[in-house]
Amino acid sequence: MNPSKSRTSFAERVVGDGLPLLFILVWWLTARRLPSFVLPGPLETGQTLLNLFFDTRFLGDTIISLVRVVVSVALAVLLGGALAMLARYVPLSTYAVTRRVLPVLNSFPSVGWAILATFWFQPSSPSVIFVETLILVPFCAIALIQGLADMDRELLEMGASFSRSGWKVATKIALPMLLPYIMSSVRIAYGVGWKIALVAELFGADRGLGYLMLRAQVTGDTAMVFASCFAIVVIFVAGEKFVIDPLARRFAIH
Secondary structure, eight states, rough: OOOOHHHHHHHHHHHHHHHHHHHHHHHHHHTTTTTTTTTTHHHHHHHHHHHHHHHHHHHHHHHHHHHHEEEEEEEHHHHHHHHHHHHOOOHHHHHHHIIIIHHHHHSSHHHHHHHHHHHHSSSSSHHHHHHHHHHHHHHHHHHHHHHHHHHHHHHHHHHHHOOOOOHHHHIIIIIHHHHHHHHHHHHHHHHHHHHHHHHHHHHHHSSSSSHHHHHHHHHTTTHHHHHHHHHHHHHHOOHIIIHHHHHHHHHHOO
């Protein structure tokens, strides 16, 4: 290994690992001068964060939020794929999908969907999933529209000439070419999904991390607010590192 590159890598690690430690130190020093309901210390927040993953009183809420995001991502990929297929293979619908449906879904405020969901549903998981899915659909649809446009038409035609089965052509040729774009849409939707999960749960849920934050606001439990946000960071990073990244490498375009 090149010594200069090794030194550069070491310096980058020192800076990268040192900044969070510096942040925690400044946080701890600042929190010592303020009441806990204004700024709880790192230790108090850390204990509350551990409770969200290991205390049965809160673990259920953490799992419920995770399940809602996963279900919403799956539904958004399916609906986004359906819109992409419609725009690609039904020419009369292309303009409607790309110039009318997607711009509306992409620009409609997430808070607006959340408020409407409170009118249309009881506070529950379907209400939250409805909001998250509608917000995620355009992200998935745009990625999949691009994937369909980039598919190798000559390869598809060659596959069709060797097999009369459209199902085999779709599953053996078309789907593998589309998988990298599916994973791209999953990655985008998973990241955005966590950003809007709390908003959706604040307005229309009686369980979940958003509900815990709402209850924490009422009781002045600032540590729970911080811990809920950090819990989402932990779950997001773990999901990307252990699930999405390996799948993305597996289905990467070579």
